[in-house]
Amino acid sequence: MEVQLWGALAAAAGGHQTVEIVAKDIRELFRKLAEQFPGVEPFIEQGIAVSIDGTIYRDTWSQPLPEGAEIFLLPRLAGG
Amino acid sequence: MGFDPSYTGRQFKSVGTRPLRPDGFDKVTGRARYGADYNMAGQLVGRILRSPHAHARIVSIDTSKAEALKGVKAVITAADLPDLTKGNSGLFDILDNCMARTKALYDGHAVAAVAATDAATAEAALALITVTYEILPHVTDVDVAMQADAPLINANTFTKGVKPKPETPSNVASRSQFGHGDVDAGFAEADFVLERSFKTEQSHQGYIEPHACVAKVNHDGTAELWVCTQGHFVFRQQCAELLGLDVSKLRVTSSEIGGGFGGKTHVWAEPVALALSRKAGWPVKVVLSREEVFRGSGPTSATSIDVKVGVKKDGTITAASADLRFTCGPYVGPWAMLGAMTAFACYDLKNVKTVGYEVLVNRPKTAAYRAPSAPMAAFAVESVMDELAKQIGMDPLQFRIQNAAKEGTKASYGPVYGPIGIGPTLQAAKAHAHMSAPLGKNQGRGVACGFWFNFGGQTCTDINIAPDGTVSLTVGTVDVGGSRASLSLVAAEELGIAYENVNAVIGDTSSLGYNDMTDGSRGTFSSSMATISAARNAIAVMRGRAAKMWDIPVEEVVWEDGHAKALGEKHSNLSPLSVADIAAKAPKTGGPIAGHSELVADGAGVSFATHICDVEVDPETGGTRVVRYTVVQDAGKAVHPTYVEGQYQGGAAQGIGWALNEEYVYGADGRLQNPGYLDYRVPVASDLPMIATQILEIPNPNHPYGVRGVGETSIVPPLAAIAIAVSNAAGVRMNHIPMSPPRILAALDAKA
Incomplete structure (x- = not known):
């Protein structure tokens, strides 16, 4: 599936704004992303939010990635 | 295990009603215990010495006279808070903000602290501390701080997010960019293009209750902290890491809270109070004055924002861009980035680009403030939308309706929206x-719209069924706006009992698993999800107990309207059992009845x-x-x-x-x-x-x-x-x- 990265993460992933990764859930997505681009590991450590068809998941690494879903990686957000 | 958070569409009995909040009586009669209302035996008074300079190197600190003053039990400087952050730059910034190490970075930056037997002695001791400063040039304005010749706040700051990496340091700590399409092409298509520049000044969250805590570090390595906070588990984690304590040995209890709005998601005086207590060997209470709150804690960013929007005569926006410059205080934060993500989130835009700059200045460390950064970005963007609509002769509200984001819109911060509510709010306003x-x-x-992400997070909740059938609900998200009432309604709804039969309390860090803070609009969203889960687990236990009482298989017991009911004609002689009926027999059917839940509440929805x-x-x-x-x-x-x-x-x-x-x-x-x-x-x-x-x-x-x-x-x-x-x-x-x-x-x- 196509995974879209926000700007700073794309820079850490060799400038790729989108990457092709086959993953069943967020955990596998992060593992494969780090294998492919070791530079993204610090971002994963700090926290990456995953938008799946527009719904943002921050911590549920077991969340499935449905076939054909839009996957967009975002910075972990702060709130007040 | 196996909790399904999906929307059920149930018809509500308790949820949606308006009972009195359980904490209301104490609050209106002055009996509620806030941060400063708690005392420990033998406690000392802590006071903090703050820099009068916006930017100064700390040449030396002489505490000898203060230490010699009768009644002074401890004096600390940064030397008493050694760097245990192991290269974690974010944690180091927190440490440095709690107590300046080599430089005072803003007017009000803490440089030393004392613990004494009374307030007068503590204040006299502060006056006896001699700090020798080398005053440095300072900068407080966001645009001035970005100039090449501006006083440099941190010589190790090289702008992140630009390539190639800058060869010289600057006050621009980070650049972030969001958007899609081709804004230049979009502006070329426009019949009208409007560019405007905006500024917003720094404001404080303005919580009525100042920061306050009582800390007690024991000789055996255990410690206690009573504190006014939006997140006692997060405070426990940060304080333990900064002080070198075992996390489980620091018990943090959250007081009632007189407002936080993001400003109490950060530790300020708490590590200082713990360090004072550790050195003095006695409990120490620290209560900030109003002046200290303003000078030394949590304002939002001051900003400078440029917005450009292009539109066709028919009201269609063809392109939009914004440059957002946000102050961070002296430590980098995500503030301009959040402004850049939220600025155009209300709109359906084919071509959009936002760039955020995190700018270091000699002001207090910027803290989250209620939908951090979004209000300033919305001010700039909505002002341009209003002016542009009028330029093309359209009603501004209709202009927004025409260009509003909807399901399937690619959000300006990246993803495609699912079902969203901007359209309905605009139509309702119209x-x-x-x-x-x-x-x-x-x-x-004036009419304006706004967007915020919302999120959930780690949440842990306990439901305990008392012997009389009433219910204790223990949650770990601090109640900042009436959530104990709301969560009691949720427990009552799910269990099928009366609101009055539920008593909700905020558990301390020793009584529950980890909970994220009450921030990001997550308190009721997250803890209600965990409460529903805990209630379902308690119901499962009670169905089992009813089955034992009736000596029938549990599969033949259902839970309806707050009662266990036996299914089928063959059990028609079995009267439904209430929570109280089941609780009364608990000692003989397996012991205490409880339902627990530990989950990550995600999917909060924008x-x-x-x-x-x-x-x-x-x-x-x-x-x-x-x-x-x-x-x-x-x-x-x-x-x-x-x-x-x-x-x-x-x-x-x-x-x-x-x-x-x-x-x-x-x-x-x-x-x-x-x-x-x-x-x-x-x-x-x-x-x-x-x-x-x-x-x-x-x-x-x-x-x-x-x-x-x-x-x-x-x-x-x-x-x-x-x-x-x-x-x-x-x-x-x-x-x-x-x-x-x-x-x-x-x-x-x-x-x-």
């Missing part, structure tokens, strides 16, 4: 009676609001009076509508203060000129009209009851709505927040 009400002389109306505001501007004084205000916002499901309305009204009230008066004023020496409520004016009740609210309920598909967070979005539109209203009333565009009387008079004079 239909609202407020929109057609006549305006008087010198009055103007949030939108539209506000309508009428103001009256006095052309003689420049003073502004808000005469009518209406908030329209989606709550998903309002668990306790009164407290949802309270969140809507509170956000609007804070926004009104920020828009019209609140402002950090720095002198040429970099010192804060107005660290008190006389000179930093927040609105009081007589300044405000009754703020009307309209709750929309578009269920969140990722919550069993459809709940969304409601705490933050309500502060996003006010700056813009009020600025547009003032501009309409005064006949001159106001592009600088706050719109204080001198600024409005200056604008009127310039127009004349």
